[in-house]
Amino acid sequence: MNKIGAVHIAGLKLANPIMPASGTWSLPMMRILLKRHPDFRPGAIVLKGVTLEPRAGNEPPRVIETPAGMINFIGLQNGGLKHFRSKVLPAWREFGVPLIVNISGKLPHEYGQIVEELEDEDVAGYEGNVSCPNMEGIIYGTRANLTRGIVRLMRQKTRRLILVKLTPNVTDIGEMANVAEEAGADAISAVNTFLARAYDADFDRYIRGGQSGRAIKAMALAKVEEVCRVVKIPVVGMGGISSAKDAREFLSVHERVKAIAVGTANFTDPTIMAQIWQGLQSGQ
Amino acid sequence: MAELMRTALILSNEGIATNIFRMTLQCPEIASQARPGQFVTLPPLDELTTWRRPFTVYGRDSERLTIVYRVVGRNTALYAQLTGGREISLIGPLGQPAVINPAVKEFWLVAGGCGLAPLRYILQRIEKTAPEAKVRVLAGFAAKNEVFGHDDIDASYGRGTFKVATDDGSYGFHGTVVDLLSQALRERDGENGDTLPKPEELAVYTCGPRRMMAAVAAIIVGRGSTCHALLEARMACGGLDACKGCVVKTTDGLKQVCQDGPVFDAAKIIWEE
Numbered sequence: 278m279n280k281i282g283a284v285h286i287a288g289l290k291l292a293n294p295i296m297p298a299s300g301t302w303s304l305p306m307m308r309i310l311l312k313r314h315p316d317f318r319p320g321a322i323v324l325k326g327v328t329l330e331p332r333a334g335n336e337p338p339r340v341i342e343t344p345a346g347m348i349n350f351i352g353l354q355n356g357g358l359k360h361f362r363s364k365v366l367p368a369w370r371e372f373g374v375p376l377i378v379n380i381s382g383k384l385p386h387e388y389g390q391i392v393e394e395l396e397d398e399d400v401a402g403y404e405g406n407v408s409c410p411n412m413e414g415i416i417y418g419t420r421a422n423l424t425r426g427i428v429r430l431m432r433q434k435t436r437r438l439i440l441v442k443l444t445p446n447v448t449d450i451g452e453m454a455n456v457a458e459e460a461g462a463d464a465i466s467a468v469n470t471f472l473a474r475a476y477d478a479d480f481d482r483y484i485r486g487g488q489s490g491r492a493i494k495a496m497a498l499a500k501v502e503e504v505c506r507v508v509k510i511p512v513v514g515m516g517g518i519s520s521a522k523d524a525r526e527f528l529s530v531h532e533r534v535k536a537i538a539v540g541t542a543n544f545t546d547p548t549i550m551a552q553i554w555q556g557l558q559s560g561q
Numbered sequence: 562m563a564e565l566m567r568t569a570l571i572l573s574n575e576g577i578a579t580n581i582f583r584m585t586l587q588c589p590e591i592a593s594q595a596r597p598g599q600f601v602t603l604p605p606l607d608e609l610t611t612w613r614r615p616f617t618v619y620g621r622d623s624e625r626l627t628i629v630y631r632v633v634g635r636n637t638a639l640y641a642q643l644t645g646g647r648e649i650s651l652i653g654p655l656g657q658p659a660v661i662n663p664a665v666k667e668f669w670l671v672a673g674g675c676g677l678a679p680l681r682y683i684l685q686r687i688e689k690t691a692p693e694a695k696v697r698v699l700a701g702f703a704a705k706n707e708v709f710g711h712d713d714i715d716a717s718y719g720r721g722t723f724k725v726a727t728d729d730g731s732y733g734f735h736g737t738v739v740d741l742l743s744q745a746l747r748e749r750d751g752e753n754g755d756t757l758p759k760p761e762e763l764a765v766y767t768c769g770p771r772r773m774m775a776a777v778a779a780i781i782v783g784r785g786s787t788c789h790a791l792l793e794a795r796m797a798c799g800g801l802d803a804c805k806g807c808v809v810k811t812t813d814g815l816k817q818v819c820q821d822g823p824v825f826d827a828a829k830i831i832w833e834e
Contacts (some may be wrong), residue, residue, distance in 0.1 A: 490611050
């Protein structure tokens, strides 16, 4: 398998095919990674989701551990686009790694508006998040017409890389991928979290949110395969990757899987991406 | 930022009460940086778990750092089996240190169970920062077999009065630590005409189960004194500001325990869940 060097996703060149999944990476983690592995940088960094206006996020409890994974119900807590531009982006620029901005809109038109405002900024591309299970209302990525509209709105505003992050919580993820490709997406991120529910004994209530972690890997692989059967554009595979072996499984699904994203595994060990990279190179 | 992640050498890991263990780790880079109230994380050892486990610092010197933990689940049970000589990944110190106001005349530390762990390090710091201040440590446990801290606190801190309450009365005061606190406040009022410190002269640090801290806060904030509460929260990302999972409700909105805490002004915590 010849996927251990630099890779191209549409026009964007990545030094390696490994990136953190949105919302699972932070500046302290980046500093730990660089201190422990000075020769490694992720191929790109997908930043935590930004919305037009600040969002306080959901009330606790927001996270619960489940067998081989976790459920989150964060609710896209973030400081909004203005704060993102003034505080978040500048802090990430120092690392010299392509930055991909994960975008969520409360309303469809906000996706285009956020992209438009970020065109002045030095970012490599955008990941349209049509799949967060913790936003109010419906998940845009479960409706083909809404997904199409959102991707078109983004496409109208930029020539930069557009990734579309799909939810696995649909009958036919291939259809959604196809719609995103036709609307102008450059690549597909697959997949976001699986809807899940667990009883939280500490709070004596149920948490309903997105399941991530090793528990979803096998299901995510099947979804990635379904996407690859349909689209011609590159795919960034993700879902429970925690080792080089896992990464190789995703990259082996199809030649269109050009890169992988590591999510919850960063929480267990913030140096895991470097270890995966070493493992991919050494064939372990 | 200092080097946050290191490989630490376990020097000792011993049971100090039923299901309570004290682990000392050799890790100069993290030990020398740790401040009272801060925490470190250990990796999950159980195959089915994912999150690193946070532990507040019980004590430290320039080389070594000590945590005290209770066996509550599979990971803590596995930590309890670790023996000296083994290496383990350590991340820290994390969180905001406790602020100790040197103008305070009297510090009371009110602990529930393992909540005594961070208070012991705060106690050591009070000795340096406010050497003239009076100190009391009140700690509540379920029963005698869970009591710990005498050796470390009495030995290192002669001025402190360490009083223990047990729920079943098998050791010390019979009742909860909240009962003990109320009684101590009443007794203190009658001591040789000695009166309680003025509200602004007393500061309380409390750590333990949420309901216990809420009750302590109600008493202390109610009399107009400062009450610092050390909060616990689930941390998916191990306190590294990625997941935004460890929020607590305060009168200033949602706050992250790993970044804004773990020490909070108890008057600002919305205790009802």
